[in-house]
Amino acid sequence: MSVNVGNLDAIAVDARQRISAAADEATLNQLRIDLLGKKGVLTGALRGLGSLPADQRSAAGARANALKTEIDQRLNARRQELEQNRLQGLADSEWVDVTFIPEAAVSRGHLHPLTQALTEITAIFSRLGYEVALGPEVEDDYHNFQALNIPEGHPARDEWDSFYLAQGGWLLRTHTSPVQIRFMEAHQPPIRIIAPGPVYRHEATDAGHESQFHQVEGLLVEEDIRMSDLVGTIEYFSRSMFGAERRIRISGDHFPFTEPSIGAAVSCGICQGTGCGSCKGGWLEIMGAGMVHPQVLRNGRIDPERYSGFAFGMGLDRIAMLKYNIADIRRLRESDVRFLRQF
Amino acid sequence: MVVSGNWLNEYVDVPKDLTALSERLTLSGTEVERIQVQEVDFDGVVVAEIKSLRPLTGSTKNQIATVTTGDGIADVVTGAWNIVPGNRVPYAIPGSRLGDRRIETKIFLGVASAGMLCSAVELGLGDDAAGILVLDEGAEPGTNVRDLYPPDTIFHLEVKSNRPDLLAHLGIAREIATLFRIPLRRPAMRDSARGTTGRLATIEAPEGCRRFVGKLITGVRVGPSPVWMQARLRAVGIRPISNVVDITNYVMLESGQPMHAFDHSRLAQGRVIVRRARQGEQLECLDGQTRVLSSEAMVVADSERAQAVAGIIGGTASSVTTRTTDVLLEAATWEPRRIRATARALGLRTEASLRFEKGLSPALSLPAVDRAASLLKELAGGNASTGADVYPDPLRPARIVLTLERLNRVLGVEVPTPQAEDILKRLGFVVDRSNSQLTVTPPEFRLDCALPEDVIEEVGRIYGYGHIPSTLPGSRRPLRDIYRAQDADERVREILVGLGFDEAVTYPLTDRRHALDVRLPAAASTPALIQNPVAEDRDALRVSLVPGLLQALALNARLDQPGLGLFEIGTGFWPQAASTAPIREVRLLGIVRHVPPALAGNAPAELRAVEAAVRLVAERVGGRTVDVRQSEGLGFHPGRTAAMLAQGTEVGMAGEVHPAVLTGLDLAGRAIAAEIILTGVVGDESYTPKQSPVPRYPGVRRDLTVVIRGKIPSNDLVQVIRQLGGYTLRDISMLSEYQGPQLGAGARSLSFRLQYQADDRTLTNEEVSTVQQRIIDGLKQRFDAEVRS
Numbered sequence A: 001m002s003v004n005v006g007n008l009d010a011i012a013v014d015a016r017q018r019i020s021a022a023a024d025e026a027t028l029n030q031l032r033i034d035l036l037g038k039k040g041v042l043t044g045a046l047r048g049l050g051s052l053p054a055d056q057r058s059a060a061g062a063r064a065n066a067l068k069t070e071i072d073q074r075l076n077a078r079r080q081e082l083e084q085n086r087l088q089g090l091a092d093s094e095w096v097d098v099t100f101i102p103e104a105a106v107s108r109g110h111l112h113p114l115t116q117a118l119t120e121i122t123a124i125f126s127r128l129g130y131e132v133a134l135g136p137e138v139e140d141d142y143h144n145f146q147a148l149n150i151p152e153g154h155p156a157r158d159e160w161d162s163f164y165l166a167q168g169g170w171l172l173r174t175h176t177s178p179v180q181i182r183f184m185e186a187h188q189p190p191i192r193i194i195a196p197g198p199v200y201r202h203e204a205t206d207a208g209h210e211s212q213f214h215q216v217e218g219l220l221v222e223e224d225i226r227m228s229d230l231v232g233t234i235e236y237f238s239r240s241m242f243g244a245e246r247r248i249r250i251s252g253d254h255f256p257f258t259e260p261s262i263g264a265a266v267s268c269g270i271c272q273g274t275g276c277g278s279c280k281g282g283w284l285e286i287m288g289a290g291m292v293h294p295q296v297l298r299n300g301r302i303d304p305e306r307y308s309g310f311a312f313g314m315g316l317d318r319i320a321m322l323k324y325n326i327a328d329i330r331r332l333r334e335s336d337v338r339f340l341r342q343f
Numbered sequence B: 001m002v003v004s005g006n007w008l009n010e011y012v013d014v015p016k017d018l019t020a021l022s023e024r025l026t027l028s029g030t031e032v033e034r035i036q037v038q039e040v041d042f043d044g045v046v047v048a049e050i051k052s053l054r055p056l057t058g059s060t061k062n063q064i065a066t067v068t069t070g071d072g073i074a075d076v077v078t079g080a081w082n083i084v085p086g087n088r089v090p091y092a093i094p095g096s097r098l099g100d101r102r103i104e105t106k107i108f109l110g111v112a113s114a115g116m117l118c119s120a121v122e123l124g125l126g127d128d129a130a131g132i133l134v135l136d137e138g139a140e141p142g143t144n145v146r147d148l149y150p151p152d153t154i155f156h157l158e159v160k161s162n163r164p165d166l167l168a169h170l171g172i173a174r175e176i177a178t179l180f181r182i183p184l185r186r187p188a189m190r191d192s193a194r195g196t197t198g199r200l201a202t203i204e205a206p207e208g209c210r211r212f213v214g215k216l217i218t219g220v221r222v223g224p225s226p227v228w229m230q231a232r233l234r235a236v237g238i239r240p241i242s243n244v245v246d247i248t249n250y251v252m253l254e255s256g257q258p259m260h261a262f263d264h265s266r267l268a269q270g271r272v273i274v275r276r277a278r279q280g281e282q283l284e285c286l287d288g289q290t291r292v293l294s295s296e297a298m299v300v301a302d303s304e305r306a307q308a309v310a311g312i313i314g315g316t317a318s319s320v321t322t323r324t325t326d327v328l329l330e331a332a333t334w335e336p337r338r339i340r341a342t343a344r345a346l347g348l349r350t351e352a353s354l355r356f357e358k359g360l361s362p363a364l365s366l367p368a369v370d371r372a373a374s375l376l377k378e379l380a381g382g383n384a385s386t387g388a389d390v391y392p393d394p395l396r397p398a399r400i401v402l403t404l405e406r407l408n409r410v411l412g413v414e415v416p417t418p419q420a421e422d423i424l425k426r427l428g429f430v431v432d433r434s435n436s437q438l439t440v441t442p443p444e445f446r447l448d449c450a451l452p453e454d455v456i457e458e459v460g461r462i463y464g465y466g467h468i469p470s471t472l473p474g475s476r477r478p479l480r481d482i483y484r485a486q487d488a489d490e491r492v493r494e495i496l497v498g499l500g501f502d503e504a505v506t507y508p509l510t511d512r513r514h515a516l517d518v519r520l521p522a523a524a525s526t527p528a529l530i531q532n533p534v535a536e537d538r539d540a541l542r543v544s545l546v547p548g549l550l551q552a553l554a555l556n557a558r559l560d561q562p563g564l565g566l567f568e569i570g571t572g573f574w575p576q577a578a579s580t581a582p583i584r585e586v587r588l589l590g591i592v593r594h595v596p597p598a599l600a601g602n603a604p605a606e607l608r609a610v611e612a613a614v615r616l617v618a619e620r621v622g623g624r625t626v627d628v629r630q631s632e633g634l635g636f637h638p639g640r641t642a643a644m645l646a647q648g649t650e651v652g653m654a655g656e657v658h659p660a661v662l663t664g665l666d667l668a669g670r671a672i673a674a675e676i677i678l679t680g681v682v683g684d685e686s687y688t689p690k691q692s693p694v695p696r697y698p699g700v701r702r703d704l705t706v707v708i709r710g711k712i713p714s715n716d717l718v719q720v721i722r723q724l725g726g727y728t729l730r731d732i733s734m735l736s737e738y739q740g741p742q743l744g745a746g747a748r749s750l751s752f753r754l755q756y757q758a759d760d761r762t763l764t765n766e767e768v769s770t771v772q773q774r775i776i777d778g779l780k781q782r783f784d785a786e787v788r789s
């Protein structure tokens, strides 16, 4: 092919047209190869410069180099233009319906409401310096009853009807209170523990009662512990658990292992304490408590002259029911996922 | 305890503000469960006796009752069917008024109905609308029903078990008088003749009877008791019977001391003996039943035979009848445990036994007999004759010394000293104060007060626990005893929830027939049985969590929730021989996954996912590697079960559940189950990861695909690969398994990814290829495998 300036002009016109017509990146890449590549049109033209007369050669050379720069710039410019257009059109070209979230996108199970309530209770008492202690579910009569001032034949035993193992002398603990005794047997004060776990009562089940449920026991034994410390602890717990606006009510009660004994209620969150169908005159009973009976301290090998303390016990099921508005205690152990997945 | 406001008013001016009264009583420890205001808003309702009943022609719902009010008879159409001839019922005569309603003669299907018979609801006397209110036999025909049920306020109270003294109107009145600081009026008691002789009563079994007071009353005219007494008894749910019986009940409900009245003439030799029953001794009781007694029971007998089950129920033979003239009154103090045991054995709880079980003070019995004698004289013309008071070991009053400083310190609030003293005195305590020290003697009817703490409680509950401020205890405590078991549980739960499993809590008490459906080889081979189950399907302690979790899967599948994954952390109860405890309580983690029938082919993949979940838990929470071995286990699929080992010890199993177990549960499809001894994988201490150096030189990754035939576990391949890989082979991961027609029957292709790494240099391709080739040759040779790299 003969090379001349007119030829270069034709290449330039053709290149400008093709570059501005290129609609995508791939076409531009191909154009770069076709025009500027080793076997490209302009490269071929430059190679042909050697056959020109010397006087024309330098002018044509300059022209060809200028064209090469121009094509390179035009290719880059067109690329930028195309990129600009693409970014401007993203809303249409890459639109996704973000409101369609398939169920399987993230698979996550649910913690049981009893677990969630206990985690919260544990966290509240940890802030007050309590540790978690555990005890056996199969107990002996001594720890479940006698050491707690409930001798054989004591009328209070009726309140704690027990399941007995066929293997004599053993029963399923009727409350978490034996953990108090076991912990005191092994540790001297100061003591601050909560003891959660399953308990068993030999009674028929209904919406409010289960023969198998969970309790959380608390025990604090130090020097110079007063009832005001117990009241303050109950108030701190109740308002942390149920809401800072709640109030507590302390009434007289009776447990053989505490003296004085009290019952604690929290104001109803539905009626704010004025009384409704969900509460008893505006109050919801949440726990029994009291100052540890001196004989119980002695049974735990602790000197009641030097130390005093308080203990409390609450039904974890009841706390969870109040917290999550669960009407029937039996729902908690049915494992119906339509229930479990609400938590 | 049911208490009548009219009756209470005899001893104290009951505050009119019932809300305040209820609140104060509840806060002091006697919970007011319900207050029922008995308003009498009717006129012209009288007692009628049903003479006969006949059908109303043309009606299946109503019948015709012929009634009499003593003079003349009338026909009344009624829709009630709970009545029989002889019943006494409230009868609203024509012209009478029930609230705003006038009652007249009405024609039903051609029959004139003269007024109507009334239910408890229609009269405002109760909640029972089911039928006509059937009155007791003491209700004389013609009596105005207003006299039987005067306007009253009925209190339903929950009395704590340590306060049997409050199972009495006088006791409740004393509480009210103390709480409101108003006067208490004790009942008038005419001093009766106190002739005491040991001949009337003897105690042969003092282990069962603390005190026995008896008194002979002669010349009694048995008849109905006065209307006011009947009304009070009715108000609290006691049926009037006769003046003698009513008086014994009245005294019990006034003072708390149960009593019994014998027909003296029916007692052989006219005297009673307190003794143990003879084994198998029989007694026909007042409720018409003949009971067989054990030698543990106490009886009141005459010289020939038992006449009453002590403290529980009297016998028919010596009961008071209309012919009775001489009455032997009994007020005794029975040993509570024996009463409780006998009442349980007989399956019979009475007003008397409920009180004796709680431990009554022996101080109550003598005044009760005197009070009853005085009422008998007044209301039945009886004269007190000889008496007996057998009281071998009299009560010694407790003396409790308490400083005011201690009182205030234990309560955490300053109670004004005069107020503390006043509270105790009103409750019946004798208080002796010198400076800051109180010497206190509890009233003799209070056996529950023996320690300073008991006295502090009395002051606290009356003063009001609401006055105690809220404080938090604080003192310097040594650092010790870090309990981390709960923390580990929490992390296990979070991991499994993150993997999509839902947490379940199932019953520890289970059905012994299913307790062993699936269990670990290490578990007990029999469950611990419950001696006294409440239900047949809750008669054993669970050995494994898996059967309960599988039942939960079956329940959910029935509820159209198939394909679930559930887990639970809980106790397995493994009976063990010869140890300090009969049961080893094992903290278990159970995981189950249901595979619906349509997806049964996914069962192997789901099993592997569960295995991987267990390994993840062990690695993250316990920092332990769990090794897996092909195995077999009870209730597991024989070809699809893995034993899981941590630090060389078997800690659990994972596998597909045996199809036969699923059939038993009526669960379609397949199920995967794993059970892990939690302490075996997470340890006692919470695991903290420790950093090791990140590689400084790039490693080389090579994949390897092995085709093998037969039941060769990939563990074996991994072992060989590891041996031949040497120092530079750092990690082997399993990628995929393939089976298909191209490979031929029984053949599987397994892909592994091998990670090569050196700490001191960049590995060359040649170096790695040499090792890789050594591995390929080894696998070919050992397993007759085809290997592609």
Ligand SMILES: [Zn+2]
Residues within 6 Å of the ligand: A268, A269, A270, A271, A272, A273, A274, A275, A276, A277, A278, A279, A280, A282, A283
């Ligand atoms: Zn409410």
